[in-house]
Amino acid sequence: MSQLFSPVRLGAYDLPNRVVMAPMTRSRSPGGAPNALNAEYYAQRAGAGLIVTEGTSPAPEGMGYPWIPGLYAPEHVAGWRLVADAVHARGGRVFVQLMHTGRVAHESLIGGRPPVAPSDLPLPGEMFTGTGMAPYSQPRALTAEEIPGVIATYGRAATLAAEAGLDGVEVHGANGYLPSQFLAPNVNTRSDAWGGSIEKRARFLLEATDAAVAAIGPGRVGVRLSPGGTFNDIQDPDAAGTLAHVATELAKRNLAYLHVMDTNPGWDVAGVARRHYPGTLILAGGYDRARAEADLAAGRADLIGFGTPFIANPDLPERLRRDAPLATPDKTTFYGGDARGYTDYPTLAA
Template sequence: MPTLFQSLRLGELTLPNRVVMAPMSRVRAAAGGLATPSMATYYAQRATAGLIVTEGVQPSLIGQSNPGTPGLHTDEQVAAWQPVTAAVHANGGRIFAQIMHGGRVSHPDTTGMRPIGPSEVPAVGDVFTPTGPQPAPTPRALTTAEVPEQARSYAEAARRAIEAGFDGVELHGANGYLISQFLSSNANLREDRYGGPVAHRIRFAVEAVAATVDAVGKARTGIRLSPGGAFWGVEETDIPELYAALLAELARLDVAYVHLEATVDEQLLLGLRRAWPGVLVMNPVFPMGPKQTGRAEADHWLGLGADLISFGRGFIANPDLVERLRIGLPIAPVDEATYFQGGDTGYLTYPAYQHAG
C-alpha cells in the first residue's frame, strides 16, 4: 500500500505527497469577490500539501452562495488571484480552484437576483446573507434552454482560473449546491432531459465536466461528490445506480480525479472506488462532524485503495500539517468561532509547531 508521503503523478503534476488540503469556505474575499493579500499568505503557508484545493469560487454572480466569497468571472477577479497562485508556487506548492455554483443555496440580498435551480423547490434551512441568516428562498426553475449556459459557466471560470495561474480546477458537485441539486431526486423535479431517470439527472454534471475538459483539459479537471449527502435538504434515492452511472461518464472523460466525501457507509464507498478507474481523493470523515481526519483515517483509506487523502479542519489551525503528520506531532485545535468572522485572526495567526529549544 502507498504511504501518505509517497509522490503521485496527477495529470501533468507530480505531487510530493498524498495530502490534499480540502476546500473550505473562509469568506474573506474583498468587495467584488476579489482575492486578497491575506488569502495569498494563507494558501502559501500551506503549500507543503501535495495539492491545495481552494474555497468554493463562484463562476458567476448568480452562482454566488455566500457573502464574502471570491469569484472567477471578471478580469479584476483574475488579476486578484494571480498573487495568490504565485505565492503558492513560490513556496513550491500546487493549487486547484474549486468552482462552486450555489444554485438555490443563495439569496437576493447577496447577489441582487433570485436564485436559480433545477426546480422551484427551496433549500432546507437558513442561508447566509449580508445581514445574517435568512430562510432559503424559492429558486426560479431554469428553462431547458437555460441549463447549458449554467453548465458552461464552470468551464468559463476554469479558463479564467488557468489565466489566474491555477494548476487546475475542481468542480463542486457535492454538498447540495447546483450540480448536487440536479443529481437529487427531491430538488430536481424536472420532466425534461435534465430530470427524472438517472441518465437524465446526471446530464448536467456530465455537461459541466465535459465543457470544462474542453476548456482546460482533462488533466486539469477534477470533481468533488458527496454520495447520499443530505446537505441543504437534498435527497438521493438511488445512490449506487446514480453514482455508478456518473462515474462511468467521468471515466469516459478521463478527468484528473474524483474527490469523494464519506457521506455514505464504507461498503458503498468501496463500490464507488471499484467503479472509478482513475485517481481517487478521499475525505475519510463526515464533513463537519465531530471527528477530524487524522493519520489513522488516512492510512485506513490508502489501504482501501484511495490515492490521495484530503484534510479539512486540520489545515486551518496547522499550516504545517504535512510535517506534523509525517513525524507524529500534535495537531493543534481549531477555533470554530473564527471560521467565518473575517479578518486575519484565526486565519493567518496559527503558528507552525514550536519545537522545544
C-alpha cells in the first residue's frame, strides 16, 4: 500500500497525496515579479500535493540574490496571481516561501546599502551578482528598534500572498538566511533581547511566524528549518537543542506544518523533530520513492519534500506512482536563464 498517494490534511487544506515540491530558487523573475514563464513552470508541477515556491523576499532588503521574486509591491502581487491561477487551474495548491536573505547578499542588488543581519559579521566567500562574482557585502547589525519592522514584513507578505490567491506561506527558517542567521550563535553575537540564549535567538523566527499567522491564520502558515545545516556558514554546537526548542514553540501555534530539511548532520534530525512536534511534519533531503514510502510507513513524517527530482520531472508524482524512471536535471540551468532547463523537461509519454 502506497502511503505517498494517500490523502492528508495539511492545515486548512486536504491534499490528494503526500508529495511536496520543495522550495527551489530558480532566479528567473528579473525585476522581482513572477512572470508567465514562472506560472507555466509551477503549473506543470501542480500534481504535487503541495508546491512550495522558491524563496521570495518580503522586503527590498531581502532580495540578496539576482532575479529572485519579491512579495512586497503591487507588481509582485500581480505576478504571483499568475502563478496561483495557473496552479489552481491544474488542481494544485501553492504556498510561497518567504525568504529574507539577510547577510547572504550583494549590496548592488539591494539599493547599494549594506545588507542587514543580526550582527556585523560578513559571510565569507563570493556570490554571483548577476554580472560577475563578488564577495558577499559587509552587513550591518539591525538595531533592536528596527527588528519589529522587519518582522512586520512577514505579516504584510502573508497578506499580499492571500491577496494574490496563493494558498499560504512558508517562513524560511533554514539554510542561513535571516531567521536562520538569528538562530545561529556564530552569526548572531547580540547580547540584547534577540541574541544569547536559545530563547532569544529563536525570537525572530517565532515572531516572524506569528506575524504571518496573525495575517492569514495558522492553517495557512508553515515553517522550514535545516537543523544542523552548515550552508551559508552556519555553526550551531547544539543544533539538536535548537531544534527541540524551536519545534516545541512552533507546536504551540497549530501551524499547517513544520518542514524539516535533513542535511545528515550525524544525529537523528527526523526523530528529534517528531518528538517535539506532534503536528504535520514534512521531511526533505535526498529522498527517492523507496525511502519516502519507508519513512511514511514508519511514521517518521507525514509528507515528503522532493527538490531536485522535480526540476527535470514536472510529472514527478505520476512517475513515483508508476515507479517510472526519473530524468536527470541539467545543473547548468538551475539558476537564471529562460525556458531551457526550466519548462522544457517533458512529461512521460502518455
